[in-house]
Amino acid sequence: MSEKGYVKEITNIDENIAQWYTDIVRKAELADYTDTKGCIAIRPYGYAIWENIQNYTDKKFKETGVKNTYFPVLIPESLLQKEKDHIEGFAPEVAWVTEAGGEQLEEKLCIRPTSETIISTLYSKWLSSWRDLPFVYNQWCNVLRWEKETRPFLRSREFLWQEGHTIHETAKEAQERTIQMLNIYADVVENLLAIPVIKGKKTETEKFAGADETYTIETMMYDGKALQSGTSHYFGQNFTKPFDIKFQNREGKQEYAYQTSWGISTRLIGGLIMAHGDNRGLKLPPRVAPVQVKIVPIAMQKEGVKEKTIQLYEKLKNKFRMEIDLRDNVTPGYKFNECEMKGIPVRIEIGPRDIENGECILVRRDTLEKTTIKLENIEEGLEKLLEDIQKNMYEICKKRMESKTTIAHTLEEFKANMDKEQGFIKAMWCGNAECEEKIKELTSAKSRCMPFEQEHIGDTCVCCGKKADKMVVWGRQY
Amino acid sequence: MSEKGYVKEITNIDENIAQWYTDIVRKAELADYTDTKGCIAIRPYGYAIWENIQNYTDKKFKETGVKNTYFPVLIPESLLQKEKDHIEGFAPEVAWVTEAGGEQLEEKLCIRPTSETIISTLYSKWLSSWRDLPFVYNQWCNVLRWEKETRPFLRSREFLWQEGHTIHETAKEAQERTIQMLNIYADVVENLLAIPVIKGKKTETEKFAGADETYTIETMMYDGKALQSGTSHYFGQNFTKPFDIKFQNREGKQEYAYQTSWGISTRLIGGLIMAHGDNRGLKLPPRVAPVQVKIVPIAMQKEGVKEKTIQLYEKLKNKFRMEIDLRDNVTPGYKFNECEMKGIPVRIEIGPRDIENGECILVRRDTLEKTTIKLENIEEGLEKLLEDIQKNMYEICKKRMESKTTIAHTLEEFKANMDKEQGFIKAMWCGNAECEEKIKELTSAKSRCMPFEQEHIGDTCVCCGKKADKMVVWGRQY
Numbered sequence: 001m002s003e004k005g006y007v008k009e010i011t012n013i014d015e016n017i018a019q020w021y022t023d024i025v026r027k028a029e030l031a032d033y034t035d036t037k038g039c040i041a042i043r044p045y046g047y048a049i050w051e052n053i054q055n056y057t058d059k060k061f062k063e064t065g066v067k068n069t070y071f072p073v074l075i076p077e078s079l080l081q082k083e084k085d086h087i088e089g090f091a092p093e094v095a096w097v098t099e100a101g102g103e104q105l106e107e108k109l110c111i112r113p114t115s116e117t118i119i120s121t122l123y124s125k126w127l128s129s130w131r132d133l134p135f136v137y138n139q140w141c142n143v144l145r146w147e148k149e150t151r152p153f154l155r156s157r158e159f160l161w162q163e164g165h166t167i168h169e170t171a172k173e174a175q176e177r178t179i180q181m182l183n184i185y186a187d188v189v190e191n192l193l194a195i196p197v198i199k200g201k202k203t204e205t206e207k208f209a210g211a212d213e214t215y216t217i218e219t220m221m222y223d224g225k226a227l228q229s230g231t232s233h234y235f236g237q238n239f240t241k242p243f244d245i246k247f248q249n250r251e252g253k254q255e256y257a258y259q260t261s262w263g264i265s266t267r268l269i270g271g272l273i274m275a276h277g278d279n280r281g282l283k284l285p286p287r288v289a290p291v292q293v294k295i296v297p298i299a300m301q302k303e304g305v306k307e308k309t310i311q312l313y314e315k316l317k318n319k320f321r322m323e324i325d326l327r328d329n330v331t332p333g334y335k336f337n338e339c340e341m342k343g344i345p346v347r348i349e350i351g352p353r354d355i356e357n358g359e360c361i362l363v364r365r366d367t368l369e370k371t372t373i374k375l376e377n378i379e380e381g382l383e384k385l386l387e388d389i390q391k392n393m394y395e396i397c398k399k400r401m402e403s404k405t406t407i408a409h410t411l412e413e414f415k416a417n418m419d420k421e422q423g424f425i426k427a428m429w430c431g432n433a434e435c436e437e438k439i440k441e442l443t444s445a446k447s448r449c450m451p452f453e454q455e456h457i458g459d460t461c462v463c464c465g466k467k468a469d470k471m472v473v474w475g476r477q478y
Numbered sequence: 479m480s481e482k483g484y485v486k487e488i489t490n491i492d493e494n495i496a497q498w499y500t501d502i503v504r505k506a507e508l509a510d511y512t513d514t515k516g517c518i519a520i521r522p523y524g525y526a527i528w529e530n531i532q533n534y535t536d537k538k539f540k541e542t543g544v545k546n547t548y549f550p551v552l553i554p555e556s557l558l559q560k561e562k563d564h565i566e567g568f569a570p571e572v573a574w575v576t577e578a579g580g581e582q583l584e585e586k587l588c589i590r591p592t593s594e595t596i597i598s599t600l601y602s603k604w605l606s607s608w609r610d611l612p613f614v615y616n617q618w619c620n621v622l623r624w625e626k627e628t629r630p631f632l633r634s635r636e637f638l639w640q641e642g643h644t645i646h647e648t649a650k651e652a653q654e655r656t657i658q659m660l661n662i663y664a665d666v667v668e669n670l671l672a673i674p675v676i677k678g679k680k681t682e683t684e685k686f687a688g689a690d691e692t693y694t695i696e697t698m699m700y701d702g703k704a705l706q707s708g709t710s711h712y713f714g715q716n717f718t719k720p721f722d723i724k725f726q727n728r729e730g731k732q733e734y735a736y737q738t739s740w741g742i743s744t745r746l747i748g749g750l751i752m753a754h755g756d757n758r759g760l761k762l763p764p765r766v767a768p769v770q771v772k773i774v775p776i777a778m779q780k781e782g783v784k785e786k787t788i789q790l791y792e793k794l795k796n797k798f799r800m801e802i803d804l805r806d807n808v809t810p811g812y813k814f815n816e817c818e819m820k821g822i823p824v825r826i827e828i829g830p831r832d833i834e835n836g837e838c839i840l841v842r843r844d845t846l847e848k849t850t851i852k853l854e855n856i857e858e859g860l861e862k863l864l865e866d867i868q869k870n871m872y873e874i875c876k877k878r879m880e881s882k883t884t885i886a887h888t889l890e891e892f893k894a895n896m897d898k899e900q901g902f903i904k905a906m907w908c909g910n911a912e913c914e915e916k917i918k919e920l921t922s923a924k925s926r927c928m929p930f931e932q933e934h935i936g937d938t939c940v941c942c943g944k945k946a947d948k949m950v951v952w953g954r955q956y
Contacts, residue, residue: 032600035557036550036587041600044545044615051546067522068529072514073551073589073620073636074573079513092580095552097589100573101624109514111551111575111589122510122519131807137522142551142620146579158551329609 010341013279017223018151024273025152028282028342038150038157042266045342046153048290049269050160054140056192056288057162057264060184061138066164069137071118074109079117082242086116089209093145111144116210116235116261119165120243127257129248130169136177138164153270154227154478161265167245167257171236174258175213178234181262182215185230193268194285194394195219195275196401197229198424198473200449205433208261212236218448218473220401221274224422226448226475229271232262274478275397282343283365285393286386292321293382294344296335298351300328308355312348312375319379320386340365345389346382366392405473407457411442414462414474418443424475428468430461438463445474488819491757495701496629502751503630506760506820516628516635520744523820524631526768527747528638532618534670534766535640535742538662539616544642547615549596552587557595560720564594567687571624589622594688594713594739597643598721605735607726608647614655616642631748632705632956639743645723645735649714652736653691656712659740660693663708671746672763672872673697673753674879675707676902676951678927683911686739690714696926696951698879699752702900704926704953707749710740752956753875760821761843763871764864770799771860772822774813776829778806786833790826790853797857798864818843823867824860844870883951885935889920892940892952896921902953906946908939916941923952 010023025031030046042050058068074097081087094110112118123135140162147155164181168174186197197217207214211233219229240246240256249255276283286292293316297309306326313324323344325335332349339347343365350360354372362381363370366389373381404423408414417425425445429435436447439462454471461468488501503509508524520528536546552575559565572588590596601613618640625633642659646652664675675695685692689711697707718724718734727733754761764770771794775787784804791802801822803813810827817825821843828838832850840859841848844867851859882901886892895903903923907913914925917940932949939946 032603034550034596035554035599036552036596039550039552041550041596042548043604044547047546047548050548068525069522070520070525070528070620070638072512072517072519073622074514074517076513095575095578095587097573098576099586101626102570108577109573118512118514118519121513125510126521131805142548144551148579160548327609 010279010281013222013277017274020277021273022152024277024282024341030269030273030282031152033152038147040152040156042160045290046269049272049284049288050266052288052290053188053192053264053268054162057184057188058140060187061164064180064184065136066138067136069139070141071115071122071139073112073142075112075115075118077108077110079121080110082117083210083239085238086210090114090145093147095144095146112141113143113145114261114263115139115143115163116165116239117243120239120245120259123165123167123257124243124245127167127245127247130250133247133257134166134168134173134177136164136166138162151270153266153273156266159266161263164260164262166260167240168259169247169249169257171258174236174260175234178213178215178232178260178262181260182217182230182232185217185232185262185264188264189217189219189229189268189271190394192285192287193272193275194287194390194397195229195271196394196398198449198451200451200473202231202449203429203433203436203447203472205436206447208233210235210238212238216449218475219271219275220397220404220424220475221271221478222277222400223274224404224424224475226424226477227267227271227274228448228477229268230262230264233260235259235261270478276393277343280337281341283393284343284345286345286390289343289345290321291323291342291344292386293346293348294323294325294339295348295350296325296332296339298332298349298354300326302352304355305350305352309350312350312360312378316379316382320382336363346385364389366396408462409458411439411463414439414445415443418445418476422476424448424473426455426457426471426473427462428458428460429470429472430464430466430468431470432461432464432466435461435463439474443474444476446477448473448475448477488757488759491700491755495752498755499748499751500630502755502760502819508747508751508760509630511630516625518630518634520638523768524747527750527762527766528744530766530768531666531670531742531746532640535662535666536618538665539642542658542662543614544616545614546617548617548619549593549600551590551620553590553593553596555586555588557599558588560595561688561717563716564688568592568623573622573624590619591621591623592739592741593617593641594643594717595721598717598723598737601643601645601735602721602723605645605723605725608728611725611735612644612646612651612655614642614644616640629748631744631751634744637744639741642738642740644738645718646737647725647727647735649736652714652738653712656691656693656710656738656740659738660695660708660710663695663710663740663742666742667695667697667707667746667749668872670763670765671750671753672765672868672875673707673749674872674876676927676929678929678951680709680927681911681914681925681950683914684925686711688713688716690716694927696953697749697753698875698882698902698953699749699956700755700878701752702882702902702953704902704955705745705749705752706926706955707746708740708742711738713737713739748956754871755821758815759819761871762821762823764823764868767821767823768799769801769820769822770864771824771826772801772803772817773826773828774803774810774817776810776827776832778804780830782833783828783830787828790828790838790856794857794860798860814841824863842867844874886940887936889917889941892917892923893921896923896954900954902926902951904933904935904949904951905940906936906938907948907950908942908944908946909948910939910942910944913939913941917952921952922954924955926951926953926955
């Protein structure tokens with residue numbers, strides 16, 4: 001890396017956000033392209049973000065009784081085909097193992113694109129009585145979907161995710177679990193990643209292949225495009241019937257169980273980059289940042305500076321996720337740029353004069369604001385600052401989402417709004433898939449969801465003008 | 479499950495340990511067979527053991543500077559072929575993806591059997607100067623090896639593991655890392671899993687495909703057979719040369735880096751079962767047990783029993799990994815059997831008379847010994863008991879290993895020892911692979927390792943009688 005620093009090396013976000021995104025992924029050392037086309041290598045800094053997401057989410061899961069498991073990565077073709085809509089949805093994008101151990105296989109095996117089918121065969125074996133229910137199981141694993149166009153994190157052929165799969169005694173209990181998990185996802189994205197979400201239900205066209213109902217959390221990126229950030233599905237008995245997942249109910253009769261599944265993935269890292277980043281690089285909310293505070297000494301060659309820097313690091317390292325940069329082959333300016341590129345929430349600068357005054361300088365990444373603080377107040381100062389950065393980053397996204405959300409009553413208005421500035425559009429919809437399709441053709445905007453928080457903005461469909469009672473949020477998507 | 483309880487339903491360990499093993503895996507609900515031949519589903523109870531192993535190990539890793547990453551599950555054929563010994567070793571047992579996204583692939587992709595090749599291509603991209611070194615990266619992931627004969631956990635086609643891959647500036651540093659990680663594995667197996675290990679170096683015949691040196695921890699199972707429980711490899715420049723992993727050294731010259739890799743897997747769960755289990759089922763050391771203590775009320779219908787049981791549970795649940803069994807459709811006897819089958823280290827029994835006396839009964843799984851304890855002393859009592867169980871389980875394995883280890887000076891003696899009782903045999907070896915092969919043919923015992931702790935038991939090879947200065951531990955293996 002050159003001494004010129006990072007800033008000049010990345011594309012301007014307002015000129016070409018796609019290229020900017022790729023630059024950030026690579027310069028911040030989050031991930032890299034590999035010889036396996038469409039698949040990325042997640043580097044330590046990127047993976048540490050994923051670990052923080054995992055830890056937070058897994059704890060929330062377990063508080064609601066989720067248990068982790070592991071099911072095979074390979075699924076026989078005959079299993080994948082058991083649920084009609086499911087195979088139609090996934091068959092075009094699976095990868096097939098046809099040879100193994102030096103021989104052609106009798107039946108080819110796909111690499112899981114999702115695991116409803118293989119898990120359902122086991123649930124069928126394990127379930128016998130209502131007393132066994134519910135099964136509330138999850139797995140953290142890799143999945144593969146052979147996408148034609150790929151982008152690191154946002155749409156990678158292989159990605160990491162968790163997939164929860166539950167079965168229940170009653171439809172009501174399953175439906176409640178579907179919403180419960182959606183709420184956990186909203187918590188993760190809003191409170192950990194500092195990105196506001198819209199919670200709602202997908203339309204028939206946009207729901208998961210094989211589901212009765214799909215719920216989603218939708219987020220808005222820097223450029224006003226939407227990112228589907230987590231989904232939770234209610235299957236009813238769509239899989240439990242073909243997979244024969246039944247139990248003796250309280251009346252002593254055989255009944256098919258009610259099923260759900262839900263997932264979030266490494267796509268969230270793409271969301272973090274796109275929601276918060278700027279022309280200096282990544283910007284990480286403190287709660288998810290692998291490094292929350294980095295100390296950079298100034299004039300390190302001067303007597304006592306290095307020692308004092310190390311002393312400060314030692315004092316703080318058990319309280320915050322800290323790093324110290326003692327390299328002597330790059331300038332402080334280079335180190336500052338690097339901190340900013342990597343989105344480290346707070347940088348501490350400390351030089352001879354600061355030491356003399358018993359102070360240091362805190363530079364926050366979100367606003368680049370500098371403040372001087374007495375060394376004796378550093379711990380509570382950092383604590384407050386990190387909390388403030390977390391809140392401020394959320395607020396900035398929230399304001400952006402508000403300012404880039406418009407209302408449309410007619411198709412002309414819809415198109416004009418979208419042409420003026422990419423963002424979310426709230427509009428009434430009659431429930432007809434043809435209207436949805438027409439809007440997509442005209443504006444490239446898809447229905448994001450029917451938000452739980454409905455607003456009354458009219459009584460007629462934005463497309464066909466017929467009676468409509470559902471408000472839909474629309475937007476172009478990643 | 480029937481009221482007859484578990485005990486009668488499992489095969490006697492001394493009659494047919496293979497069948498006993500399968501029975502335990504299924505009855506203790508650790509794992510199950512799936513429609514994907516040779517691949518298992520790890521059930522919540524089995525997976526919780528793996529999570530405890532992961533948490534313990536990952537913490538130790540991070541204390542030594544290991545960083546987690548993720549690399550693609552698919553490896554192009556051309557990459558796998560770059561290191562000659564490596565492809566020879568792994569080609570026969572890989573699975574190939576030949577079709578994806580509805581098309582035949584131009585180059586087939588294997589599912590990783592291990593990731594040296596794909597990781598090496600990225601290390602080559604990321605490394606430029608000695609200042610970048612070392613890379614000490616690891617991934618927790620799934621791998622696939624198309625074994626002909628499979629057994630749950632011990633030899634499954636797909637298994638979960640961690641694979642660490644490091645590169646270093648000097649051979650010495652890489653060699654030290656190889657041993658450092660072996661020592662962490664020994665710590666995990668001895669201190670968490672309560673199974674004593676023999677640390678040593680593999681012979682040329684038994685080393686990893688592509689390594690200069692392979693180090694191992696070997697453990698002994700109930701029946702005297704060996705289980706290779708973790709390995710750490712020093713590669714020298716075997717991969718860094720073909721993969722062009724070089725850096726500018728301190729003298730300004732280009733040099734190839736020095737590499738290691740190391741791994742442990744879900745096979746350790748198989749080791750836990752086989753080292754500790756008995757005719758009542760699984761026996762888990764407290765430190766790794768998902769449930770350390772289970773409370774079973776006696777005469778639950780009697781006034782106050784249920785309440786007192788819950789009260790006790792509430793008191794203890796933040797201190798120990800606890801469960802409470804309040805089912806009213808099975809007898810206490812059934813619950814006891816289930817606790818034993820699942821290997822729960824301590825069971826608390828509490829009934830009306832105990833409550834009257836302010837007491838409860840502790841039953842330890844390792845010895846089945848019962849003690850009565852005053853309720854006010856329960857916390858420290860449990861703490862001591864769990865610690866004692868952990869120690870005792872280790873001691874039992876240690877004594878078994880000692881009693882089933884013999885010394886042989888001649889091939890006749892070797893064969894006689896092995897025929898008498900399966901176990902480890904210490905014998906001198908000349909270093910010739912032909913002698914190793916001959917011993918294997920005659921006795922089915924393979925060289926386990928050349929232990930770090932060498933003993934002088936003679937000066938001539940147990941096979942050919944020529945001069946020998948290496949003591950080798952031999953044994954039949956899982």
